[in-house]
Amino acid sequence: MNDNQSNYDVIISGAGPVGLFLACELALAKCSVLVLEKAEDPNAPTKQLPFGIRGLSAPTIEALYRRGLLNELEIHKRLKNPHQTPIQQGARRQVGHFAGIPFHEGNIDHSQWENRLPSSTDTSLISEMQEMETILTRRAVALGVEIKRGLALTSFQQNEEGVVVHSGEQSFSCGWLVGCDGARSVVRKEGGFEFAGTEPEFTGYSTKVEIADPEKLGSGRILTPKGMYLQSQPGFVVIQDFDGGEFHSSGMHLTLEHLQEVLRRISSTDVTLTALHFGTTWTDRARQATNYRNGRVFLAGDAAHIHSPLGGQGLNLGLGDAMNLGWKLAATIHKKAPESLLYSYHIERYPLGEQVLDWSRAQVEIMKPNPGARALNSIVRDLLDTRDGATYIAGRVWGIHTHYDLGEGHPLIGYSVPNFEFEDGTKLGEVMLHGKGILLDFDANTSLQAIANKYTNSIEYVSGNVKDRLGISAALVRPDGIIAWASEKDPDPSQFQEALALWFVRNSE
Ligand SMILES: Cc1cc2nc3c(=O)[nH]c(=O)nc-3n(C[C@H](O)[C@H](O)[C@H](O)COP(=O)(O)OP(=O)(O)OC[C@H]3O[C@@H](n4cnc5c(N)ncnc54)[C@H](O)[C@@H]3O)c2cc1C
Structure with a gap:
């Protein structure tokens, strides 16, 4: 075995957005950090538009702002309309959705969000995964983080003093290991973490195709008696097929013929696909690690929790994990932490993950192609068209009410600090x-x-x-x-x- 003698404070497995943001937080607090990333190439079609589009919620926007990163995100300025539909302005502007049911700007009562001062950052923004990762990589490297691409964590051993991490024949040692290696996390599997939850209802398809007769498909998000399809831009088709997640789980290669069969069945048309340029599948499997920590090993991001991308919350949840864990781990490493500090990571973050999993399950439930779901869907649609309904849903989607239960005291305890503005204009x-x-x-x-x-x-x-x-x-x-x-x-x-x-x-x- 080729032992690498360097001893890092922390090794992070995975240079996705969560691993990179955590690396930045740790390096900002003067910890030595190594990030191991399986992929050689940081670029991938799934990270680029339109598939790489990610809605950022208020806590994420605040986190980026508080570290001076928000102004580096250009994408929200270029993308005038988050939902790629013709631009609408004013009260009927769609600003989000729940299970595909839109809610509109004019229905949202911002005055109900008492702690959001006029100087607060936006409540939601659109970002692109690729750009986010580029910005975070740049910052991490500037802060001294070492990133090794093309090196996957394959196994590790921990004892009371530290962790030895293996990548094939190479080994690295560290005080702490954090698995930010995504939904199929090797750290989670090797570390014996229990991953509990529910099985999928559907296979989702995100594809770029050539369509011979696109006029046969409807525009916007179409719920049909057999599932859902959406043509967000010409040729960019998303489908939900309630097959119990069978196709995704089969590991079968996605072919043009299969995709055409699914799209024809879901849309009840005889639409013809002539080319498949790109396609990826996903499900609504919802699982969460029952503990985010095992000794010297932590999980964060998709490694700790997975759920359907409906409502777009996974990235936000993961970046929240990183913001929560970073300073606690750094304080522990520098011996500046009370005994209980590291335990609070799981205590604070697990319930938020649980809420997001339930939020995504609720959406799947009312999207199902059955009469009961249709009936519920129509009631929720009516509620979303009311002021209180839209304000409640927007508040949940944008994480406005996100807080930790930190015990008794002032009502603001556990909430994100308002962006107070000093008399000289500094926020x-x-x-x-x-x-x-x-x-x-x-x-x-x-x-x-x-x-x-x-x-x-x-x-x-x-x-x-x-x-x-x-x-x-x-x-x-x-x-x-x-x-x-x-x-x-x-x-x-x-x-x-x-x-x-x-x-x-x-x-x-
Ligand atoms: C279609 C779709 C739309 C979505 N839309 C939204 C949205 O609007 N808003 C939102 O908040 N979320 C959204 N999400 C979810 C979001 O993309 C994920 O939650 C987020 O990418 C998780 O980040 P991560 O860093 O935890 O994991 P990942 O982004 O999966 O990164 C994990 C990294 O670890 C690497 N890796 C894997 N195994 C190893 C190993 N053994 N060793 C080293 N490296 C390894 C991988 O190569 C990868 O780079 C969406 C997801 C999908 C599929």
Whole structure:
């Protein structure tokens, strides 16, 4: 065996968006990181438009913004219409969907989202996987991350001191291993993680084809008595065939003949396909690791949870994992973490994954080609056309209400910190680039500042007047932007001290 002597703080298996974002977070916190990536070539048709299109939700947009990456995403400026249908403006502009049922801008009541200040980032954006990965790779490399492409993790062993990772004949050692190696994660399988959930109802097809008689197909998303099909752009066809996921699971090669048979059956037409340029299949199998950690090994992204892409939440969920895990793992590595910190990764992220799996299951249920589902579908359609209905669904799809249960206290605890705007125009998100925690102290309370001064390795003290303080006097913000403690007036220093000790460790004296 050819032992590579380098010892990394962390090895990440998989240079997808989640692995790369996690690598950036760890390197920002001065950890040494090696990323092993199976694929030699970072480019793939599935990552490019139109298949590589990804809807980003509010927590993802905030995360990218807080690390100075949002302005690098160009795609949302170029793509005027996220859904590739003729551009509509105004109240009837479609801004998302639930099970293919659109909801419209004019029905969404933003005033119900009380913590979103006028200075907040967008609630949703469109991105392209390829561009996202390019930006994240660039940042990771600039921060000193080593990325080895064409090297798949094949096995590993862990003990109390660390992990030895194997890629064929090569070995690498590290303190911690994170599996960001996607739905078929080798880390998950080798690490003995239980992956529990439900089996698929359908095979989904994303294809680029030549159609001899495209006029035979309807436009937009068409639910039929046998499934669903969508021609998003000429020749780009997506199909849902409720075959119990059989075709996808069979591993059979996708042929023009098979695709034509499926499309004819689903659309009840005799449409003719003359060429298949590209095709990939997927399912709505919904599974989740029952624990995201096993000793020195973690899972994040699709490695930890899979579900149908309906409603577009997988990437957002995975990037949220990375934002949550990065600072906790880095603090542990630098011996700046309380004992319980690493456990909180699974405790906080598992319930969010569970919600997303159920969200996707609910959509599949009302898309099924049966009379009961059709009836439910029509009721949901009516609800989505109401103000409360659209606001609720948009809030869920865009992750507006995403929060962690961090216990009793101020109602903002566990939520993403609002993007407070200081009187000089600086926004809070702009002072979070360093990835440290923050004590926000709007009333310049000397007792709080004295306590914060004992934690300068982990948190930064930020004071000053803001335009709208939402009734808050002071707040402790974790490096991932989550409020860990807040007080409306006359903050109690002992409560603040208690909250600090839950998440951070004092500077050594
Ligand atoms: C059709 C479709 C549409 C979607 N739309 C959306 C959307 O709008 N919004 C959204 O949020 N999500 C969407 N998703 C889901 C989203 O694409 C995934 O959740 C996201 O890509 C997961 O990122 P990841 O980094 O965890 O995994 P991946 O992107 O799968 O990356 C895993 C990486 O690990 C590598 N790898 C695999 N095995 C190994 C190994 N043994 N060793 C080393 N490397 C390995 C792979 O080559 C790959 O580069 C969609 C998915 C599909 C299929």
